Amino acid sequence: MSTTGPAVLPISSAQSVESQPPAATPAVLSFLSHLNDSVRNGLSQRRPWAELADRSAFSKPESFSDALVRVRKNYSYFRVNYLSVIGLILAFSLLSHPFSLLLLLGLLSSWIFLFLFRPADKPLVVFGRSFSDRETLGILIVFSVFVVFLTSVGSLLISALMVGVGLVCAHGAFRAPEDLFLDEQEQVSTGFLSYLGGAASNAAASAAPVVAARV
Secondary structure, three states: OOOOOOOOOOOOOOOOOOOOOOOOOOHHOOOOOOOHHHHHHOOOOOHHHHHHOHHHHEOHHHHHHHHHHHHHHHHHHHHHHHHHHHHHHHHHHHHOHHHHHHHHHHHHHHHHHHHOOOOOOOOOEOOOOEOHHHHHHHHHHHHHHHHHHHOOHHHHHHHHHHHHHHHHHHHHHHOOOOHHHHHHHHHHOHHHHHHHHHHHHHOOEEEEEEEEOOO
16 A cells, blocks of 8 residues: 655745836046046146246247237147146136035035936935926026025136136147147147137046936
């Protein structure tokens, strides 16, 4: 007489899958990496500072048109050095005014973390109220106008830029460019807007997918 064991009931081993929060997007790190690469690439193209400050190359321009020609040629050659000088003047102005620096950093952080790199599937929630992307964009625009035009940030940036551009123009007008050698192709491709546009496009390439997801 054969004995049969107790029937074994099938047990499902499937486990409930809980929705996990989306991993932190690497868009910010990618943006910072692109920005760092752009800055390093730009600084690698700077001319020797000793050549910029060569006292033997300074002379009075013969006319206003001659001064303009000198400024254009010197800018084409010392472009990165000039932009570095303007950047240092801006940095010094902001560091000497901590309140304006904090306001500007707060404005930039708001744009970066509340709009550009905030996950598209997560609305902004403040005090229990949810804000859509359009509402968030409108608030950020109003905040930007307030910071730039209704505080000391705007006047500080404009005054620092004017000082920097004035120094650059004065140096370019009195520095004789006869000893500078620059290829014609390099002169065409080293405009102010092309340089900043290239750096900005490379740095913002990582933000494009995040912004496109909101459209």
